Amino acid sequence: MSDLFNILSLSSSAMAAQADRLRHVSENIANADTPGYQRKTAPFEQVVEQGQKTGAVQSGPVELDQTPVRKVFDPGHPMAGEDGYYDSSNVDIMVELADAREAQRSYEANLKMFDQARQMSTSLLELLRR
């Protein structure tokens, strides 16, 4: 029974991590046109409690993508330099969309595991009721 309860908390931690990841993706997409914005990522890491790995996952500290920002030619832009270029963000919408889809699929997988553990323990108790 405690194994099944553990599955519930592990799946819940993974779902929280994926939701956090999707939040960073939406931040990146929202700031895709912000001048000088650097793409944010939060790599996942294992949860360690009292020196022991619990098997749960969490999103780690936020890191800024260090790839150079796009140069956009727009002489009318207020931030444009002498040559008519200004620094845009380094967000690639395609990469963000793929990341969002991956987060969605992973969330669904964890939700399925959650539901399965719940169904298993419910049917186990159903056995006693007859």
Add this chain to the structure above:
Amino acid sequence: MDIRSANAAIGYASTRPATAPKPEVSGQSAGGKVAQAFGSFAQELQQSESVAQAGMTGGADSQSLVQALAQTELAVEAAVTVRDKVVEAYQEILRMPV
């Protein structure tokens, strides 16, 4: 064969210890375990209650709220099933023809 009321009383008294619970079962181990189980059950309920409160006020995310509620549901279901079994067994004993 002498059948007297005193004999019956003595016989009854001599069989009474058979129905008394064994000390090593009822004393520390089994009773303690049951108490422990109910303690952890109450703890589970309390924990999920606080998480549910935090979820309502925006302190916890929805995943942990759902997890706490599902865990409580399973714990309550387990406790109710065990209680039903115990009551059923007791009623079975009461129905025994004497």
